Each structure stands twice: as structure tokens, then as C-alpha cells.
Amino acid sequence: MFFTCLSSQVMKQELMMKRHNNNIEEQVAKTMMLLDEIQPIKVDHHFRVRLMQRIEREFGQRSEYSRAGLRNRFDFRLAFMALLIMVNLGYALLSVQHNNLGKTSGISEMIDNLSDDYPSQEFAYYDQTSAYPAETVTTESKTP
């Protein structure tokens, strides 16, 4: 009696489990069936219009951008060239100025040296004689 009761309970449980599993399988199958049931969608007639508008917008803009980019690049090159020319000119001007300064300083240095080398009174004579060249020549020629 006990065993028959136990076995019937086990059988009941097994049946319930089987039913439960079948239920799950059914749900799984139903869910997977969804993929087979998907109906292909019809294409909206505005799709192509929107696409062409987008292409026009994106690629039109892009070509404008690239043109602007080219212009910018060109402007940049011009500016760079102008800068180079200015730097060269500036350098040339500076070096010329530097050379001129060297020359003028050389001349003034020579004059200073001369005045340093002949500071005595005798040379005042030469200075004077330079004012009267004829006299100077005569005195000099007489001296020896």
C-alpha cells in the first residue's frame, strides 16, 4: 500500500516535471518561431529621397569643406612664404647695417689712432703747413 502510494506520487511528480519541461519547450519553440514569422518590411517611398538628400548634404558640404581647406592651405602657404621673405629681408638689412657700422667705426678708430700717435706740437706744424703747402715744402727741403 505504502509502495503503491509512493510510486504514484513519484509518477505524479515525474508527470508534472515532464509537463513543466514540455511547457518550457513550447515557450522556447514559440519564441524561436518569431524569427520565422517576421514579415519582410516594405520600403518607405521617402527612403530614397531622404537618402539622396543626405548624400547631397554630406558630400556637398564635404566638397565645400575640402575647397575651403584647399583655400586655407593656400593662404597658409602664402603667409608662410611672405614670412620667409620678410625674415630674409630683415636679415639682409641687419647684415648690411652691421657692415656699415663696422666701416664707420673703422674710420673713426683710424682717426683716433692717428691723433693718439701724433699728439706732439711738431705735428701742429704739419697741420699748419697743410694750410700753406708751398711754405712747408720749402722748409722741409731746406732742413737736410
Place this chain on the structure above:
Amino acid sequence: MTSKEESFRALVAGHQEMVINTCYRFVFNREDAEDLAQDVFIEVFRSLEQFREEAKLSTWIYRIAVTKSLDHLRRQKRKKRFSSLKRIIGIDDPIAEIADSNGDNPAEALVGNEQAVILQDALNTLPDSQKTAFLLSKQEGFSNQEIADILKTSVSAVESLVHRAKKNLHDKLYAYYAMQ
């Protein structure tokens, strides 16, 4: 109109239906599918000159469609993760709310359908190659050879991918319903 534009128009007319439906298989949403299809054709327009005739033009276009769809799913996944993180922190995400409310569109057969959401979640756990092979095999118009060309693999590999995808999907769905 230039000859390039004219030929492109013809190309779109010839492939738009297949491209939109391919994307729709992946994203389960008409609007997203159309947006993706637009992205696909923009990409085609951009790189049409670089197309080397190693594969059929249609195969190349469908490959772009598949790539774009998978990218979209990945983005969606990231967004979901981010919004759930925000929810945990306690910041409301208005974008997520808008996206959810858009989902309740009665015109769509799949959107708003609980089973469809479960199916999509299960599909998203599959590896990309299995998912792609399985979804394309379910779509009319794709032979196993074409799927193999899109995935750059052999027909037998496609068959194996489809088989494994089916099994994995079944197991995942079974586990899900058993937990309920």
C-alpha cells in the same frame, strides 16, 4: 545629375529592400533598420570607387549592412549597460526613457512584444558569427553560399555556425524560461 549619382540611384533601387530587411532582422525595429540602411548606402556611395570586384557588389553591400547592424547592437548594449549603471547610481536617464517609449509602437509586430525582447536578448548573447549566420539563414533570399560569401567563409562553416547558433539559442531560452 551626374552619371555616378544615376548609377547609385539604380543601385539603391535594386538593393534597398534587401538591405533594410537584413538590418531589420538584427535590430527588430523599422526606424533603426531604415537609419542603418541609410548609413549602409552612404558608406557604399563613399567607397564605391574603392570596391574591388573580388566579390559580387550585392555581397559587398550586404556585408556592410551586417557590419553596421552588429555595430548598432554593440552600441545599444553599451548604452544599456551605461543607463543601468546610471540607474544604480541614482541618475535618471531621459534618453533611455525616450527610447523605451518609442518601443511601444503598435504598428510594429515585434516591438513591444515581450517574447521578441527575450529573443533579442538571447540572440545578443551569441557570438557575432553565429548570430549573423543564423539570422541571414532565416531571411528569404540568402542562400548558404551567399551567407558564406558575406562572412568570407565556406558553406560547411556556415552550416555549422547555424547549427551551433540554434542549439545555443535554444539552451539560453530554455534556461531563461526555466528560471521563470
